[in-house]
Amino acid sequence: MTCHCLIVPQDVLKRFASDPELSEEIRKIFDFTSDVSDDVRDVREARRKLTHTVENFLSLTPRALVSAPCTPPPSEVYDCQHGSLPGVRVANPTTSADATVKRAVDEATAVAKFYCDIFKRDSIDDRNLTLISSVHYLTNFNNAFWNGSQMAYGDGDGQIFVDFTLGNDVIGHELTHGVTQYSAAFVYSNEAGGLNESVSDVFGSMFRQWQAGQDVNSADWLIGHDIMGPVAKARGYTCLRDMANPAATHCLAPQPTNFSQYHAGMDPHYSSGIPNLAFYKACKAAGGQSWDAVGQIWYKALTGFGTSPNMLMSGFANRTRTLATNVGNATIKNAVDNAWTAVGL
Amino acid sequence: MGNLIIQEVGGFATGGTPGAHFRKEGRLALSDLSAEDRERVSAMFANPKPVNANFYYKITLEGPSGQQTIEVLPEAVPATLIASVKTTLD
Numbered sequence: 001m002t003c004h005c006l007i008v009p010q011d012v013l014k015r016f017a018s019d020p021e022l023s024e025e026i027r028k029i030f031d032f033t034s035d036v037s038d039d040v041r042d043v044r045e046a047r048r049k050l051t052h053t054v055e056n057f058l059s060l061t062p063r064a065l066v067s068a069p070c071t072p073p074p075s076e077v078y079d080c081q082h083g084s085l086p087g088v089r090v091a092n093p094t095t096s097a098d099a100t101v102k103r104a105v106d107e108a109t110a111v112a113k114f115y116c117d118i119f120k121r122d123s124i125d126d127r128n129l130t131l132i133s134s135v136h137y138l139t140n141f142n143n144a145f146w147n148g149s150q151m152a153y154g155d156g157d158g159q160i161f162v163d164f165t166l167g168n169d170v171i172g173h174e175l176t177h178g179v180t181q182y183s184a185a186f187v188y189s190n191e192a193g194g195l196n197e198s199v200s201d202v203f204g205s206m207f208r209q210w211q212a213g214q215d216v217n218s219a220d221w222l223i224g225h226d227i228m229g230p231v232a233k234a235r236g237y238t239c240l241r242d243m244a245n246p247a248a249t250h251c252l253a254p255q256p257t258n259f260s261q262y263h264a265g266m267d268p269h270y271s272s273g274i275p276n277l278a279f280y281k282a283c284k285a286a287g288g289q290s291w292d293a294v295g296q297i298w299y300k301a302l303t304g305f306g307t308s309p310n311m312l313m314s315g316f317a318n319r320t321r322t323l324a325t326n327v328g329n330a331t332i333k334n335a336v337d338n339a340w341t342a343v344g345l
Numbered sequence: 346m347g348n349l350i351i352q353e354v355g356g357f358a359t360g361g362t363p364g365a366h367f368r369k370e371g372r373l374a375l376s377d378l379s380a381e382d383r384e385r386v387s388a389m390f391a392n393p394k395p396v397n398a399n400f401y402y403k404i405t406l407e408g409p410s411g412q413q414t415i416e417v418l419p420e421a422v423p424a425t426l427i428a429s430v431k432t433t434l435d
Binding site for chain 1: 353354355356357358359360361362363364365366367369397398399400419420424427428432434435
């Protein structure tokens with residue numbers, strides 16, 4: 001879990017370490033703590049880099065040689081009690097009287113089951129990694145995020161947004177950031193950042209459709225529909241993003257629909273509209289359920305080639321085209337090819 | 346003394362993208378901060394580091410000599426700055 005020593009700022013530790021009014025023994029303790037804090041921050045970045053290296057290596061090894069059977073991963077929930085991470089661990093979250101806690105653990109477990117049943121993936125790292133969720137993060141926090149190790153969910157302000165655990169696509173989206181971290185490792189900038197965000201919307205939406213038993217025609221393809229607060233709804237907003245119509249006026253955050261609109265440095269949450277639309281179009285053309293064929297292609301494109309931190313959208317598109325060709329079904333091949341062509345890739 | 350603009354970036358519901366109907370921003374005067382928080386802010390701007398994260402804060406310091414913007418992970422941002430961020434709808 002997140003290191004508690006980060007709570008005291010480094011400059012404060014160093015000030016106490018050189019305070020002549022403190023005993024030498026106390027000053028040494030602060031000096032040691034300062035060094036440890038530096039090391040902990042470095043460990044976090046080193047962990048990201050190590051994940052990158054390990055994933056590159058392991059991707060060379062057939063999963064059958066290294067895998068254990070796919071079993072439900074442990075799932076822990078922490079209550080931030082309107083403070084920061086990590087919070088206080090909740091005993092028995094599956095039977096908690098706090099609905100937010102119960103949703104966090106139930107839906108995280110469901111996402112893991114989705115990945116196991118549909119993609120044969122054993123938790124977000126494909127090695128049964130414990131899922132960690134912190135709820136009641138800060139006060140009226142209008143967001144949810146993955147911090148490299150865990151998910152964090154805000155309660156919303158009750159006006160524009162409501163409790164973020166109310167959206168099963170939110171939970172699927174955030175956990176998929178973990179999947180991406182442990183597979184392609186797209187960075188959070190430029191085209192790779194847009195792919196990172198898109199993949200999370202894609203698998204978050206697929207998870208939502210899977211839970212509801214929907215096919216590509218009955219799905220609403222809306223991202224964040226269930227976390228819209230009364231004030232947002234009253235103004236006609238039905239979602240954060242719309243994979244079927246990224247530029248729609250009912251979106252709180254409209255997005256571009258064609259790669260011709262892309263420019264370097266574009267916010268990944270904005271540029272993700274382009275690959276989102278491609279996935280939607282491919283699914284609609286293929287028919288059935290989104291995870292039948294197109295979802296499998298997207299999963300393989302994300303996880304089957306080792307790390308690709310700075311992948312371009314064109315590279316990802318061509319990767320899915322090749323995978324679609326290998327399926328040996330003209331409908332699927334054309335669905336994927338035409339979808340990317342339609343968004344300018 | 347200078348002013349701070351604090352923007353929340355990333356996560357599931359990032360605001361402020363082109364055409365977005367909501368924004369997440371806070372504004373504080375440096376003079377409103379405690380001495381300890383001013384020290385922390387000063388240290389952040391003296392040693393900015395690139396961020397590659399799903400969620401972070403973009404903090405802009407407006408001063409007599411111009412503007413400087415840095416990206417900072419949440420655990421490094423003083424609680425006062427985070428608490429100043431408000432979500433507004435068009």
